Amino acid sequence: MLKLGTKQAIALVSAPWPLFNRPSIQLGSLKAFLQRELPSIPVLTHYLYLHIAESLGYELYRNISEKNWLAESVYGALLFPEQFDSIEKSWWRTSFASSLLPSGRDFQWLCREVEAATRRSLEYPDWSTCSLVGFSICLGQLTSSLYLIRHLKRRAPHIKVVIGGSSCAGKMGASLLKTFPDIDFVVQGEGELPLAHLAASLQQRNSDLNQFSLPGVLARGSSEASPEGQMVQIPFLDNLPMPDYEDYFALLHRFPPEKRFFPKIPMEISRGCWWRKKSPVGKQSGCSFCNLNLQWDGYRSKTRGRIVAEANTLSARHQSLALSFMDNLLPPKGLEELFTEMAVSGKEFQLFAEIRATTPARILAAMAAAGTETVQVGVEALSTSLLGKLNKGTTAMTNLQIMRDCETPGMPNLTGNLILHFPSSDERDVAETLATLAFAFPFRPLKPAAFWLGYESPVYQNPQAYGIRKRGNHSLYKRLFPRPILRNLTFMIQDYSGQKRYQRRIWKKVEEEVRHWQESYDELHGSPGSGPILSYLDGKEFMIIRERRAGRDDMTHRLTGTSRGIYLFCQTHRSIRAILAQFPRLQEDRLLPFLKMMVSKRLMFNEGNRYLSLAVPSRATFSGTHPGSRSMGSNLPAIATPHSGA
Numbered sequence: 001m002l003k004l005g006t007k008q009a010i011a012l013v014s015a016p017w018p019l020f021n022r023p024s025i026q027l028g029s030l031k032a033f034l035q036r037e038l039p040s041i042p043v044l045t046h047y048l049y050l051h052i053a054e055s056l057g058y059e060l061y062r063n064i065s066e067k068n069w070l071a072e073s074v075y076g077a078l079l080f081p082e083q084f085d086s087i088e089k090s091w092w093r094t095s096f097a098s099s100l101l102p103s104g105r106d107f108q109w110l111c112r113e114v115e116a117a118t119r120r121s122l123e124y125p126d127w128s129t130c131s132l133v134g135f136s137i138c139l140g141q142l143t144s145s146l147y148l149i150r151h152l153k154r155r156a157p158h159i160k161v162v163i164g165g166s167s168c169a170g171k172m173g174a175s176l177l178k179t180f181p182d183i184d185f186v187v188q189g190e191g192e193l194p195l196a197h198l199a200a201s202l203q204q205r206n207s208d209l210n211q212f213s214l215p216g217v218l219a220r221g222s223s224e225a226s227p228e229g230q231m232v233q234i235p236f237l238d239n240l241p242m243p244d245y246e247d248y249f250a251l252l253h254r255f256p257p258e259k260r261f262f263p264k265i266p267m268e269i270s271r272g273c274w275w276r277k278k279s280p281v282g283k284q285s286g287c288s289f290c291n292l293n294l295q296w297d298g299y300r301s302k303t304r305g306r307i308v309a310e311a312n313t314l315s316a317r318h319q320s321l322a323l324s325f326m327d328n329l330l331p332p333k334g335l336e337e338l339f340t341e342m343a344v345s346g347k348e349f350q351l352f353a354e355i356r357a358t359t360p361a362r363i364l365a366a367m368a369a370a371g372t373e374t375v376q377v378g379v380e381a382l383s384t385s386l387l388g389k390l391n392k393g394t395t396a397m398t399n400l401q402i403m404r405d406c407e408t409p410g411m412p413n414l415t416g417n418l419i420l421h422f423p424s425s426d427e428r429d430v431a432e433t434l435a436t437l438a439f440a441f442p443f444r445p446l447k448p449a450a451f452w453l454g455y456e457s458p459v460y461q462n463p464q465a466y467g468i469r470k471r472g473n474h475s476l477y478k479r480l481f482p483r484p485i486l487r488n489l490t491f492m493i494q495d496y497s498g499q500k501r502y503q504r505r506i507w508k509k510v511e512e513e514v515r516h517w518q519e520s521y522d523e524l525h526g527s528p529g530s531g532p533i534l535s536y537l538d539g540k541e542f543m544i545i546r547e548r549r550a551g552r553d554d555m556t557h558r559l560t561g562t563s564r565g566i567y568l569f570c571q572t573h574r575s576i577r578a579i580l581a582q583f584p585r586l587q588e589d590r591l592l593p594f595l596k597m598m599v600s601k602r603l604m605f606n607e608g609n610r611y612l613s614l615a616v617p618s619r620a621t622f623s624g625t626h627p628g629s630r631s632m633g634s635n636l637p638a639i640a641t642p643h644s645g646a
Contacts, residue, residue, distance in 0.1 A: 008131035015144035017065035020053035028243030055117035075143035169294035189231030270301035291454030379416035383432035421503035442534035
C-alpha cells in the first residue's frame with residue numbers, strides 16, 4: 001500500500017454514452033482500487049452519462065447511445081461549432097434519426113439540451129479540490145470526453161487530466177495526447193496500477209510529472225515517455241477489491257421518484273479473451289474482426305469462490321438481483337460448477353453473459369438454473385467457409401446447435417450478430433448462409449451487423465489477406481473533426497477500400513431473408529404462451545414433432561422406434577459413423593434415406609456427413625441428456641402427413 005498524507009481528491013469521470021441503467025465497471029473498479037492503495041486521498045466517481053440520461057429522458061438517451069455515430073455527433077457539434085453544419089447533415093442522413101426527437105424538435109434543440117444538462121451536472125463536485133481527473137473512454141465516448149476535458153481545464157487549469165480505456169490503446173491514445181493539449185497523461189492498457197502510481201507520483205512531486213515516466217503511462221512533455229503499448233497489469237484478479245458503485249446509486253436516489261429505476265450491476269469474471277491466445281508466428285490468433293482486447297495482455301480470470309462471493313456481496317449491497325458479466329468471453333473451464341454454486345445460494349438472480357457458440361447444453365442448463373436470462377453468443381456467421389475467414393473456430397452446424405438449445409423452454413435467450421459485407425467473403429459464403437437460414441427460421445433471429453474495420457484487429461494488421469487495398473480513419477470522422485486535427489488522430493473505427501460495392505450487392509438477399517426471418521418469428525410469437533416454433537413431445541415409444549407456421553396450418557410429424565432414437569441421439573450433431581455405432585442393427589442403406597427425408601423437411605440439418613436434430617423439447621428444460629438414445633431396432637416408419645389445427 002502506498003503511504004501518503006491527506007491530499008487533494010481524485011475524480012473519475014464517465015461521459016455519455018454508455019448504457020444508462022448500469023454503473024461503469026471501469027469507474028467502480030478503479031475507485032475501489034485507488035481507495036485501497038491510497039486511503040488518504042478522496043476518490044470521487046462522476047457518472048455524467050446518468051445525469052444526461054435523466055435530463056434527456058431515458059428513451060431518447062438509449063436510442064442515441066445505441067448508434068455510435070449519432071452519439072459522437074452531439075458532443076462533436078458542441079466541441080467544434082465550426083463543424084456544426086456538416087455534423088447536422090450527417091445526423092439527418094441517418095435513416096431513423098428523424099424519428100428519435102420529440103415532435104417539433106431538431107438537432108439544434110438536442111445540442112442545447114445536452115449542453116445545458118452537461119453544465120448543470122458539472123456544478124458538483126468542487127473541481128478546485130481535485131488534483132487529478134481521469135476519463136474512461138470507450139466506444140461512443142470520445143467527443144463527449146474531449147468536450148468535458150476542455151470545459152474542466154477552463155474551469156480549473158491546475159487539474160491534471162489522464163485518459164484511458166479501449167479507445168486509448170496504442171497509437172489511439174498517443175495521438176490524442178499529441179493533438180489535445182488539455183490531456184496530460186494516457187494510460188496504456190489496464191488502469192489500476194498505472195493510475196495508482198500516477199496519482200501517488202503527482203502528490204509527491206508537487207503535481208509536476210514532466211520530468212519522469214511511469215510504466216504504462218504516456219506523459220506530455222516527458223523525454224522518457226513509456227513506449228506505446230507497454231502494459232502493467234494485476235497478475236491475479238482475486239487481488240482486486242470489489243467494485244465500488246456507491247456514487248452511482250447515490251446519484252440515482254437523488255432523482256425524483258418517477259425517474260428512478262432498478263439498475264443492472266456489472267461484474268467481471270475475467271479480463272482479456274482466451275480465444276485470442278498466443279500462437280505460433282504467422283498464425284492468426286482470435287477472431288479476425290475483433291479489437292476488443294487491446295487494453296489487456298493475455299487472459300486472466302478470478303477463482304470460483306471469489307466470483308460467487310462478489311455476486312452475493314454486490315447483490316446484497318445494492319439490493320438488486322440483476323447482474324451483467326462484462327467479460328468479452330466467459331472462462332473456458334469451470335462454468336458448470338460456477339453456476340451450480342450460484343444456484344445453490346437460493347438467490348433468484350437475473351444474469352447476462354457472453355459465451356462462445358461451442359458452449360454445451362449442460363452448461364447452458366446450469367447457467368439457466370442460476371438465473372441467466374440472456375446470453376450474447378459469438379455466432380457471427382451461418383456459413384462454415386465464412387466462419388473460417390472470421391477465425392471463429394466453429395461451423396454453421398455448431399452455431400445452429402446453440403441457437404436451437406437456447407430456444408428450449410427454460411434456457412437463456414440468445415442474442416447474436418450476423419456479420420455482413422466481410423472483406424474477402426464471396427458468393428459461396430452467401431449461398432451457404434442462405435441455405436442455413438432456411439433451417440434457422442425456428443430460432444431467435446440474429447441481428448444483421450455490417451462489418452466495420454477495427455483498429456489493430458487481425459484484418460487491420462493483415463489487410464492484403466482480406467482484399468483490402470487501403471485503410472485509414474473512417475470517413476465519417478471528417479464530419480466530426482476539423483481537418484488539421486483529424487490528420488493527427490487514430491480512431492477505433494477505421495475505413496478501407498476493396499470490393500465494398502461488390503459486398504453490398506452479394507449480401508442484399510441475405511439482408512432481405514433476415515428481415516423475413518424476424519417478421520415470421522415475431523408473428524409466431526405474437527400471442528402469449530405460443531411456445532417454440534419447432535418442438536417435440538416424447539412418448540417414450542414414439543415422439544410427436546410440432547412445426548408452427550406463419551399464416552398456415554401447423555404440421556405434426558410422428559417418429560417411432562429407431563426413428564425416435566436417432567432423432568434424440570442427434571440432439572448433439574453426430575456423424576453417420578457415430579449413428580451406425582449407436583444403432584448397430586441398422587444398415588447404412590436404410591439410414592441415409594431417413595436422414596435425407598428429415599433434412600428435406602427441415603427437421604434436421606446436415607453438413608457433410610454430420611446431422612443435427614432441430615426440434616426442441618416442448619416443456620422440459622434441456623438437460624443435455626435425452627431419453628431413448630439407445631438402439632430400439634431397425635424399423636424406420638414414415639413421418640405422418642400434415643395435420644391441421646393444434
